Amino acid sequence: MNLKEFCLQIRKDIIQEIGTFGVGHIGGSLSIVEILAVLYNNYMNFDPNDPKKEGRDRLIVSKGHAGPAVYAVLANLGFFDKSWLLTLNKPGTNLPSHCDMNKTPGIDMTTGSLGQGFSCAVGIALGSKLKHDNAKIYTIIGDGESQEGQIWEASMFASHNRLDNLIAFLDYNGAQIDGEIIDVCSILPASDKWRTFGWHVIEVRNGNSCEEIDDALRLAQILENKPCMIVANTTKGFGIPFVEKAGVNNHSMNISKEQLEMALDELNKQER
Amino acid sequence: MEMRKVLAAELEKIMEENEKVVIINADLAKAAALSNLYQKFPKRCFNVGVAEQNMASIAAGLSSYGFIPFIFTFTPFATRRICDQIAVSICYSKQNVKIFGLDPGITATNNGGTHMSFEDVGIIRSMPQTTVFEPCDEIQLKKSLKQILNYKSMIYVRIFRKGNIKIFDENNCEFDLMKASIIKNGSDISIFCTGIMVEEALKAYEVLKNKNISAEIIDIHTIKPLDSKTILSSIKKTKKAVVAENHNKFGGLFSAICELAAENFPVPIKYVAVEDEFGQVGNLEFLKKYYKLTCESIVEKALSLVE
Known part of the structure; x- marks a missing residue:
């Protein structure tokens, strides 16, 4: 499976997870699919048979509501059985809303x-x-999440301590629960903020392009002395048209059975 | 010796023995007398600056990586300021972080109301998977450190930083983190006390003894989990109790003991605690009198139950 096919599969699994349950954090799950796909397939050192293996690379998805995207990736890589995906948020599940x-x-x-x-x-x-x-320690933060003061406390400490083994992504999809980030409480200019806080910054014009994410990660591997922030301009809900079209309303959405079928049909067409 | 100096000396020993121990503080290394440790173990001691939330979550991250972080700040900032970080990053995630809150309640003295935590025990006690411990003297503190280290869970420790109190005899003090310390056996009334109130309770013991009242003085150094066996056995014998604590009357030791007694052996219980007020500046003697955290208050409440 190439990266494009992998991303399609992840999107199918995300909509299946959330569509089966009927509601969930779809927008911010879909926006980070390419980031996850490139990280796990091209960069991270891990063993699905020994998930807690010492010395493995780690990924901390700080925007924990993107759990459904992470679960889809982990299931496809063999960390657990894919049938688990249909238990998302159901009582007793191992796949709760947040990681x-x-x-x-x-x-x-x-x-x-x-x-x-x-x-x-x-x-x-x-x-x-x-x-x-x-x-290597990877992490993904949200753009709305960047309004939290703790993000900046941590960013100072990371650069002060020259944690160049830390590579972070800012999933800049531009939207939060109550609307556009620039309308609610702007975090712009985001890249400048991170530079000022002592980080390497790599900007990715299209964060839903595997090639661009891969280029950024390749560069991030060789940067030294500072932690690295990859500012990825993504689209919330990317890859599933009706979700993408819902715009700022797609943070958490009800998904009907019909919408689930429609989305799967579209993704299957893209596959062909 | 001051509690903070005892703490630093014991930490030095455990850091020498155990390379997993790391220290993080939020710009209070000097106040906590930790500066020597920072010089001796520079690679395992961190200062996050004035950023307590970050400190708590960084500690959780280090714990998930196999380290045993000990974190330090004043009690209000070690609890109410970082409630959610303690709840989510530490407790819910099952991380083994040792939180040291300096200067609980009125022992914050001249730092005043902003720094005076009368609610910290209530905050931590109401979260699942937490342990709350307050040593009453330097011997207890000294004996507790290894047990705290080996305890495989989050623990919140209240420390009267500049306290120079000796209750126990080092050579004759059996300390178990999970067992309350019966300091005086008695039969007429149980007096449960913790932290600086242990000293006051012992003074009250003598006053009551002169009035032919036999008080049982039990130091509840570990407020959660409670040593219910020792507490219930005492109140089954005495049928009444006074609880003395340097904390608001809501949420702390008084609440904890009432909860235990109400369900298992209801008896009249009175408190010597802060009357739901905020703190203020003042020296310890003034604050003890103002908030009625004294031997006299314990005696008064005990007499009201005995008579």
């Missing part, structure tokens, strides 16, 4: 209370430096 390290194999940190996962990632990167295990 939970104690429930889901392959989840490296419990996240969902925004801002905290990013600090945890900084702590993990610090731990890796202390152990000299050469692991």
